[in-house]
Amino acid sequence: MPKIKRLCVYCGSSSGRQPDYSIAAGQLARAMVRKNIDLVYGGASIGIMGEIADAVLKEGGNVIGIIPKDLFVKEVVHTGLTELREVASMHERKLLMAELSDGFVALPGGFGTFEEILEIITWSQLGMHQKPCGLLNVRRYYDRLIDFLDHAVSERFIKKIHRSIVLIEECPDALLAKFETYKAPEAVKWIDQKSA
Numbered sequence: 001m002p003k004i005k006r007l008c009v010y011c012g013s014s015s016g017r018q019p020d021y022s023i024a025a026g027q028l029a030r031a032m033v034r035k036n037i038d039l040v041y042g043g044a045s046i047g048i049m050g051e052i053a054d055a056v057l058k059e060g061g062n063v064i065g066i067i068p069k070d071l072f073v074k075e076v077v078h079t080g081l082t083e084l085r086e087v088a089s090m091h092e093r094k095l096l097m098a099e100l101s102d103g104f105v106a107l108p109g110g111f112g113t114f115e116e117i118l119e120i121i122t123w124s125q126l127g128m129h130q131k132p133c134g135l136l137n138v139r140r141y142y143d144r145l146i147d148f149l150d151h152a153v154s155e156r157f158i159k160k161i162h163r164s165i166v167l168i169e170e171c172p173d174a175l176l177a178k179f180e181t182y183k184a185p186e187a188v189k190w191i192d193q194k195s196a
């Protein structure tokens with residue numbers, strides 16, 4: 001896998017109940033700037049989203065925010081980013097985030113975060129991209145989702161080879177190290193229907 005130059009981070013528009021979630025956003029931001037990796041994210045100033053953007057900027061890194069026009073109230077948009085791109089819809093936003101980025105990480109978050117990371121994993125499973133996708137499992141926030149993915153494998157709705165798309169680590173440096181050596185599985189879902 002080529003070097004990661006831009007990383008897309010999906011994360012909560014809330015800060016969550018534990019300070020560790022914000023602390024992890026700061027740690028990921030510092031790890032990214034140390035490695036010269038720019039941030040691509042949803043462009044908001046609130047919650048973990050705002051925290052990771054602020055932390056990357058504070059360390060001197062670049063942040064590209066992508067926000068759907070008119071969908072969010074103006075107060076929510078981060079006005080201090082390196083670059084803010086306005087798009088027409090949530091679908092356009094997710095496509096542009098995917099195109100601009102060399103890898104995808106989910107920090108803790110809610111429905112929006114789940115939907116974004118699971119969609120990009122699905123796109124990988126379909127062979128639409130070969131970029132690394134992972135969960136930063138802060139305070140083991142994603143343990144139950146990980147258990148559920150394993151349940152889906154044992155119930156034969158997800159193949160083991162596709163389960164391996166989801167990289168998981170508790171520490172940002174370890175996750176980024178996995179991203180750097182990641183190789184996407186060759187078995188894409190739609191040419192593998194016979195064994196389904």
Ligand code: AMP
Binds near residue numbers: 044111116
């Ligand atoms: P959630 O995890 O439900 O808080 O949603 C966060 C994710 O959904 C982010 O990665 C964003 O891309 C998107 N999102 C949700 N709410 C907002 C918001 N108010 N402003 C910008 N993006 C949002």
